[in-house]
Amino acid sequence: MIPLELYILLASVMFAIGLYGLATQRNGIKLMMCTEILLNSANINLVAFSAYQPNVNGQVFALFSIALAAAEAGIGLAILITLYRLYGTIDLDNINAMRW
Amino acid sequence: MYSDYAYLIVGLPVLAFVLTIFLGWHLPKGGGFFTVLATFGGFILSYGIFKEIYPNEILHQSMHWFANFNVGILIDPLALVMLLMVTFVCTLIHTYALGYMDGDHGMARYFAEAGLFTASMLGLIFSDNILQLFIFWELVGLCSYLLIGFWYRKPSAAAAAKKAFLVTRVGDVMFLAAIVLLYNNLASLNLTLPPGEYLLQFKVIYQNVAAIPPDQLTYIALLFFGGAVGKSGQFPLHVWLPDAMEGPTTVSAMIHAATMVTAGVYLVARLFPLFYAAPSALLIVAYVGGFTALFAATMGLTAFDIKRVLAFSTVSQLGYMMLALGAGAVVGAASVGVSIFHLIGHSFLKALLFLCAGSVIHAVNTNDMREMGGVGKYMKYTAMTMAAGGLALAGFPLTTGFFSKDEILVVAWEYGSATTDFIPYILGILGALLTAFYTFRLWFVTFTGEPRSDYHKHESPWIMLGPLMVLAFFALFFGLGAQEPFYHYLESNFEHYDVNFEALAAVGQHHIEEGEAAHEPFIIKILPIIVGVGGILLAILFYYPRFRKLDTRKFTTENDPIRRILLKGYYQHEIYTAWFAETVVYGIALLSNMVDIKIVDATLNKISETTVAFGGSLRKAQTGIIQNYILAIIFGVVVLVVLIKLWLEVSI
Numbered sequence: 001m002i003p004l005e006l007y008i009l010l011a012s013v014m015f016a017i018g019l020y021g022l023a024t025q026r027n028g029i030k031l032m033m034c035t036e037i038l039l040n041s042a043n044i045n046l047v048a049f050s051a052y053q054p055n056v057n058g059q060v061f062a063l064f065s066i067a068l069a070a071a072e073a074g075i076g077l078a079i080l081i082t083l084y085r086l087y088g089t090i091d092l093d094n095i096n097a098m099r100w
Numbered sequence: 101m102y103s104d105y106a107y108l109i110v111g112l113p114v115l116a117f118v119l120t121i122f123l124g125w126h127l128p129k130g131g132g133f134f135t136v137l138a139t140f141g142g143f144i145l146s147y148g149i150f151k152e153i154y155p156n157e158i159l160h161q162s163m164h165w166f167a168n169f170n171v172g173i174l175i176d177p178l179a180l181v182m183l184l185m186v187t188f189v190c191t192l193i194h195t196y197a198l199g200y201m202d203g204d205h206g207m208a209r210y211f212a213e214a215g216l217f218t219a220s221m222l223g224l225i226f227s228d229n230i231l232q233l234f235i236f237w238e239l240v241g242l243c244s245y246l247l248i249g250f251w252y253r254k255p256s257a258a259a260a261a262k263k264a265f266l267v268t269r270v271g272d273v274m275f276l277a278a279i280v281l282l283y284n285n286l287a288s289l290n291l292t293l294p295p296g297e298y299l300l301q302f303k304v305i306y307q308n309v310a311a312i313p314p315d316q317l318t319y320i321a322l323l324f325f326g327g328a329v330g331k332s333g334q335f336p337l338h339v340w341l342p343d344a345m346e347g348p349t350t351v352s353a354m355i356h357a358a359t360m361v362t363a364g365v366y367l368v369a370r371l372f373p374l375f376y377a378a379p380s381a382l383l384i385v386a387y388v389g390g391f392t393a394l395f396a397a398t399m400g401l402t403a404f405d406i407k408r409v410l411a412f413s414t415v416s417q418l419g420y421m422m423l424a425l426g427a428g429a430v431v432g433a434a435s436v437g438v439s440i441f442h443l444i445g446h447s448f449l450k451a452l453l454f455l456c457a458g459s460v461i462h463a464v465n466t467n468d469m470r471e472m473g474g475v476g477k478y479m480k481y482t483a484m485t486m487a488a489g490g491l492a493l494a495g496f497p498l499t500t501g502f503f504s505k506d507e508i509l510v511v512a513w514e515y516g517s518a519t520t521d522f523i524p525y526i527l528g529i530l531g532a533l534l535t536a537f538y539t540f541r542l543w544f545v546t547f548t549g550e551p552r553s554d555y556h557k558h559e560s561p562w563i564m565l566g567p568l569m570v571l572a573f574f575a576l577f578f579g580l581g582a583q584e585p586f587y588h589y590l591e592s593n594f595e596h597y598d599v600n601f602e603a604l605a606a607v608g609q610h611h612i613e614e615g616e617a618a619h620e621p622f623i624i625k626i627l628p629i630i631v632g633v634g635g636i637l638l639a640i641l642f643y644y645p646r647f648r649k650l651d652t653r654k655f656t657t658e659n660d661p662i663r664r665i666l667l668k669g670y671y672q673h674e675i676y677t678a679w680f681a682e683t684v685v686y687g688i689a690l691l692s693n694m695v696d697i698k699i700v701d702a703t704l705n706k707i708s709e710t711t712v713a714f715g716g717s718l719r720k721a722q723t724g725i726i727q728n729y730i731l732a733i734i735f736g737v738v739v740l741v742v743l744i745k746l747w748l749e750v751s752i
Contacts, residue, residue, distance in 0.1 A: 022730045031726065092726060099724035 007048035014041035028080045028090035032073065039069045102148030103159050106173050109145050109183060109226065112138035113219035117212050124208025129198055131208055135215040136194040142222060143187035150180055155589055158596045162228055162296065170298040174228030177593040178440065181586070182225045182366060185444045189358040189451045190218045192567035196455050197350040199563035200462060204348075210250060214354065217243035221359040225366065229300040230279055233370075237275065237331070237363060241268050244360050248347040260346035263677075267340040271330015271364075278323030285312045285320070306373045306597045310607050314378070317607075321374055321381035324367065325388075332364025332418045335392040339676050341415050342399075345407040345467070349458030352407055356414040357451035362443050365421045369436045372428060373599045377607040379429055386426025386515065390527035393419030395670075397534035401541070402666040405467045406457050409542050410450070413493065416531055417446045423524055424508040427515035432601055437590035438511050442504035444586075445579055449492040449501055452571035456486035459564055460546060464555040469545045471555070476547030479559050481568065483547045488572040490543045494536035495632035500579035505532060506628045513624050529631055536635025544643035 014037050021034030043062045050058025080090050087095055116138035124131035153159055153175070162172025175183065194214060201207050220239035227233040242265075249261025279300070286299050289311050297304055309317065328334070333341035341361070345352055355361060368375060368385065375382050393416045400412035421439045428435030459482045464472055476483035492501040509528050516522035559565070594601070665671070723729075 019730070019734060023727050023734070026727075096724050099722075 004048060004052050007044060011041040011044040011048070014038075014044070026091050026093050028083065028092055031092070032076045032080070035076075036069060036073065039065060101152075102145055103152055105145060106149060106159060106161065106175060106226070109142045109187070110219050110223045112141045112145075113215045113222065117215040117219065120208055120215060121212035124212060127208075129202065129207060130211050132194065132198050132201070132211040135211045135218070136191060136198065138215060139187055139191045139194055139218050142218075143184070143191055146180070146183040146187050149175060150184060153180070155592070160228060162298075162301070164298075168299050169231055170229060170301065171232055172228035172301070173226050174302065175226055176596055177589045178366075178369060178436065179225050181440060181444060181590065182362070183222060185447050186218070186221055186225065186358045186362075189447050189571075190221075190354065192570055193350055193353050193358070193451060193455065194218075196353075196458070196564050196567040197348075199561045200350050200458055201348060206250065210247075210348070213243055213246045213250070214351075217247060217354060217359050221363065224363055228302060229298060230282070230302070230305065230371075231300050233367070234275060234279060237327075237367075238272065240360055240363055241265065241272065241331075244268075244344070244355055247351040247354075248344045250347050250351060254346065257346040260340075260343040264340040264344050267337050268330045271327045271337055274323045274330070275327025275367075278320050278327065281316065281323065282320050285316050302370065303597050305371070306594065306599045309374050309377050310600070310603045312377075314607060317374065318378045318381050321371075321378035322384065324371055324374070325381060325385055328364030328367045328422075329388065330364070331367070332361045332422070333392075333415045334364070334388050334419065334422060335395055338392065338396065338415045339672055342403075342408050342411040345405065345411055349407065349454055349461060352411070353451045353454035353458065356411065356454060357447040361414060361418055362447065365418060365425070365439060365443055368422065368425050369440055372425065372433065372436050373594060373601070373604055375425070376428060376432070376601065377604040382426050382429045384426075385422055386429070386512075386524045389419045389422025389424075389426055390512070390524035390531075391419070392416065393423060393531035394527045394534070395419075397531045397538065398666055399670070400538040401534060404469050406460065406469050406472070406542060406546060407454070407467055409469075409538060410453050410457060413453075413535060413539065414446075414450055416535060417442070417450070417493075419531070420505060420508050420528065421446075423528055424511055426524065427508075427511045430515045430518040431511055432605075433594050433599075434587070434591050435511055436593060437587040438504070438507045440590055441579075441583065441586050442508055445492070445500035445504045445575070448571055448578060449489045449575035452485060452489035452568060452575050453493065455564070455568055455571065456482050456489060459560040459568065460486075462560055462564070463558055464553075466553070466555070469542065471553035472546045473549045473552040474547070475551075475555075479547075481559060481565050483543075485565075485568040485572040486547070487543060489575050490539045491636075492575040494539045494636055495532060495628055496636065497629055497632075498580060499576050500574070502628070502632065503579035503583050505632075509628050510624065529627060532628060533631040533635045536632045537639050540636050540639030541643050544639060548643075549645045 018034045018036075018038035018041065021037070022031060025031055025034065043065055046058040046062045046065070050056060050062075083095060084090050089095075113135065116134040119134050120131040124134075149159060158177075159175040160172065162170050162174075165171045194211070197210070197214065201210050204210065217240065220236045220243055224233055224236035224240060227236060245261050245265040248264050249258050251257045252261070282305070283300060286305070286308060289308060291299070291304070291308065293299070293304065312320070330337045341356075344355055347355075375385065396412045396415035396419065400409050400416065403409045403412060421442050424435050424439035424442065426435075431438075460472065460475055460479065461467060463479060464475065466472075488499075492499040495502045495505045509525065509532065512525040512528050513522075516525045668674070
């Protein structure tokens with residue numbers, strides 16, 4: 001059986017990648033992908049812990065989280081499409097109409 | 101059985117109000133028949149209750165409202181006769197309005213507001229505590245505002261409505277102050293009330309009046325009287341009543357006869373034990389009443405507007421009612437009966453006179469008597485019914501007005517002979533002479549002679565004449581049939597509450613008269629007849645073309661100072677409106693406005709400006725670049741983790 005530590009390691013590596021992406025990228029699509037990676041790293045943690053304990057709560061929770069992530073992605077993409085129509089770009093640095 | 105549905109006396113007109121205001125636009129006649137039926141239903145209920153509780157019982161229902169206040173229904177003799185009168189007269193007026201208001205675009209609005217007006221007055225009458233009475237009192241004021249300004253596109257009507265509202269407001273503030281003061285005093289007595297009794301209920305007030313310190317009692321009574329002065333158009337707050345003629349004539353009839361101005365008299369009658377224990381307040385009631393009776397009558401002499409003459413006459417008659425109540429200092433609770441009897445009789449005849457005037461105006465299309473003349477030829481029924489009302493108002497023997505006014509003058513004389521203060525009596529007698537004179541001046545100028553302008557010569561429809569005839573019957577014969585039982589019934593009013601008038605008399609330092617006061621001289625008995633008939637004869641000599649012997653021009657000229665003062669209404673407009681309202685009040689308003697802008701608003705503006713500027717500088721922290729936020733979050737989380745770790749290390 002694969003030790004729990006490896007799962008946690010995988011999750012933290014994914015989390016770091018997501019965070020790095022969020023901090024460095026400007027493109028809206030890329031930012032959304034990074035958010036997905038962050039969420040999935042958390043999901044891996046949930047499922048891994050739940051598998052190593054006689055308790056399915058974590059897995060159920062992960063299912064909810066996936067459903068939420070799908071909804072979030074849908075809305076996010078819709079927003080990005082609208083932004084693209086308005087500004088002709090999805091580079092978030094250029095979208096600053098409400099900035100001071 | 102009727103008693104269980106007493107709340108419907110108010111409920112039905114309120115229902116009619118709701119129905120008419122929402123559905124009236126789609127119904128014929130603006131849904132006015134709802135209001136008529138509801139008011140008539142109220143009359144049936146009141147009559148049923150009358151049959152059930154006459155002559156020895158009262159009806160009292162009450163429930164807890166909040167804190168130590170309650171809502172309740174109290175129908176004692178005083179309330180009962182008022183309920184019967186208001187529902188009866190209002191039913192007739194509403195029926196008449198079906199004809200009078202026909203074709204007006206605002207019919208639905210008229211009948212809705214009229215229904216609410218009736219409901220508020222009925223609620224005012226059967227309230228069992230002073231707070232509930234005050235709520236309905238204010239509702240009456242609101243409805244009068246709406247109805248006086250019914251033709252709100254006419255600037256004079258809008259101004260009159262505003263004036264009525266503001267002037268009565270002066271009284272209302274005093275009324276509210278009186279309630280607060282009364283509550284304070286009653287609360288400081290630390291009464292232990294049995295369950296079901298509350299501090300501001302009339303019963304509790306009556307029973308504890310004697311325990312309140314006399315000086316406080318005088319203030320309370322005077323403040324209550326201030327409220328009544330505003331509502332009942334007594335001097336000096338009478339100025340709104342003649343202006344209130346701007347509304348439709350049916351509204352004037354309602355205000356003057358049944359629903360509004362009687363509220364003030366009713367309030368004083370309702371709180372009579374309280375006034376009885378405060379002699380100086382009662383003295384002021386008598387003087388204000390007597391003075392108003394004469395003062396308003398003199399203004400009625402010269403007015404040209406047919407409705408204004410009647411308005412001044414109302415003010416004057418209300419003065420008589422107050423005078424009778426004031427004379428209660430000597431005759432005790434009997435004065436309530438005398439005053440309310442005049443109130444009821446006056447309601448019949450004044451509703452009649454106004455509706456007749458409305459009938460004339462309906463045909464002639466003007467209020468100005470100088471343009472009428474000879475109307476009687478074309479409007480026989482109106483002329484006859486109005487003559488009946490005029491006779492009753494003038495106090496012609498055996499009409500209702502004769503009995504009631506005669507009784508008031510007798511009471512005033514008794515007051516005079518007990519206190520050697522005959523001034524109220526003299527004011528009353530002079531007022532009675534003038535009343536007879538101006539009433540028949542009105543009648544002769546309007547109905548006899550030659551037409552002085554080109555008007556429509558037609559009689560009003562039967563839906564308007566019917567109520568006139570019913571009212572004429574009552575104006576003539578009500579006094580003859582109902583006088584004695586009425587006095588007895590109302591005299592028993594305060595017996596239901598165990599009011600100890602002897603104790604109150606001791607507080608008020610009254611002389612309790614010994615024996616029946618049947619010893620007034622013969623001249624006092626016939627003097628009202630003499631002045632009444634004399635006034636009518638004078639009017640005939642001056643104004644009836646066939647017997648004209650005297651010419652007004654011989655007695656006064658255009659430049660006669662007295663005539664000019666009367667025509668100008670004692671320069672009230674100049675004093676109240678032009679000087680007081682437009683100079684003094686407006687100046688104070690300007691000053692307050694400046695204080696408001698320069699000090700109050702300026703402070704607030706400064707505070708808000710500072711806040712906005714501070715926020716503007718803080719706003720820079722929000723860069724709008726997502727990466728910055730993420731870095732801040734990462735930094736924050738790292739710091740938190742480090743801190744928690746350190747804390748764990750240290751605590752272990």
